[in-house]
Amino acid sequence: MALSNNQVKRAGKVARDWWMDPRLTLELTPEEIEAAEAAVNIVIEYRSYFSEPMLKVRMGLTSFVSTCGIEDAKLGQRLKRINRILAKLERFNPKMQLTTMQDIGGVRVVVPSLDALRELERHIRKRWGPGIRELYDYIAEPQDSGYRAVHIVVVRDGYPIEIQLRTERQNTWAQLNEALARQAGAELKWGEGPGEMKAFLEYLGETFAIQDAGGVVDDETRTRLRELAAQVQ
Amino acid sequence: MAISVHVLLVYSLADQKLLRREEFDHVTEAMKAYVQAEREHLKTNDVEIVLIGADSQATIETTHSSYFRGDVTVGSLDLDKLLVS
Numbered sequence: 001m002a003l004s005n006n007q008v009k010r011a012g013k014v015a016r017d018w019w020m021d022p023r024l025t026l027e028l029t030p031e032e033i034e035a036a037e038a039a040v041n042i043v044i045e046y047r048s049y050f051s052e053p054m055l056k057v058r059m060g061l062t063s064f065v066s067t068c069g070i071e072d073a074k075l076g077q078r079l080k081r082i083n084r085i086l087a088k089l090e091r092f093n094p095k096m097q098l099t100t101m102q103d104i105g106g107v108r109v110v111v112p113s114l115d116a117l118r119e120l121e122r123h124i125r126k127r128w129g130p131g132i133r134e135l136y137d138y139i140a141e142p143q144d145s146g147y148r149a150v151h152i153v154v155v156r157d158g159y160p161i162e163i164q165l166r167t168e169r170q171n172t173w174a175q176l177n178e179a180l181a182r183q184a185g186a187e188l189k190w191g192e193g194p195g196e197m198k199a200f201l202e203y204l205g206e207t208f209a210i211q212d213a214g215g216v217v218d219d220e221t222r223t224r225l226r227e228l229a230a231q232v233q
Numbered sequence: 234m235a236i237s238v239h240v241l242l243v244y245s246l247a248d249q250k251l252l253r254r255e256e257f258d259h260v261t262e263a264m265k266a267y268v269q270a271e272r273e274h275l276k277t278n279d280v281e282i283v284l285i286g287a288d289s290q291a292t293i294e295t296t297h298s299s300y301f302r303g304d305v306t307v308g309s310l311d312l313d314k315l316l317v318s
Contacts, residue, residue, distance in 0.1 A: 083271070083275055108296045182281070
């Protein structure tokens with residue numbers, strides 16, 4: 001039987017609180033452990049509902065890529081990890097509920113150029129227009145971290161699926177950002193981490209954006225990038 | 234283009250390397266392994282766990298390349314290579 005909206009919301013809160021609870025399992029009462037396990041199981045079950053809609057979105061995008069004549073596009077999908085879901089619920093508590101989270105299921109599309117990205121974006125808007133819940137253009141307005149992409153949340157079979165459209169350079173930047181964040185033990189995308197590293201990544205993102213727009217990187221920019229890189233410990 | 238390959242990655246944050254890379258043909262098996270791995274590390278931050286579906290392993294190495302970079306630092310980056318148009 002499908003879970004009710006209230007069951008999911010409640011489970012999200014209980015699981016989030018348990019996840020944030022600094023006490024060890026040994027210090028919890030049997031009732032607390034039972035409640036936490038039940039809540040986590042519901043979160044896991046709820047997440048599984050996104051699996052099929054996510055696959056359908058990826059297959060649809062694969063077809064769009066072909067229709068648009070985009071070569072060398074790469075498409076990958078993932079269901080958000082449970083403890084990432086709980087961390088996000090905590091970070092955006094109380095505004096965000098499990099039932100309002102939009103990136104439990106995600107499909108990433110990496111395309112060779114900005115033109116290809118915009119062409120694919122237009123096609124998605126044309127074909128899936130009424131099913132589009134949100135569109136975030138982080139190329140026109142990059143995030144503070146320097147992250148660039150277009151995110152489109154589409155609703156498929158009643159479930160929101162987040163599509164991330166990135167150029168190869170934008171994806172290189174995002175993957176580098178993630179790798180460095182892991183290394184630094186910081187959430188760079190949430191503004192954490194050493195200032196020098198953030199400054200370097202921001203400038204690298206700007207440089208990649210110049211290249212994506214067809215510009216050439218001059219010597220001054222290269223020198224500045226090297227200086228910023230040298231300042232990172 | 235194949236419909237799907239599912240790859241489970243378990244990445245050690247302490248060692249900055251992949252501990253596990255397992256490929257599944259069927260989503261049910263992949264999900265079972267994903268949930269099991271997650272349960273083992275639910276309240277710990279020692280590993281990253283991700284299950285990625287794509288048409289091939291090569292695609293995953295692009296779309297989620299950060300898991301395959303290993304130990305990376307800003308100092309180790311080849312900036313000229315990075316800026317090749």
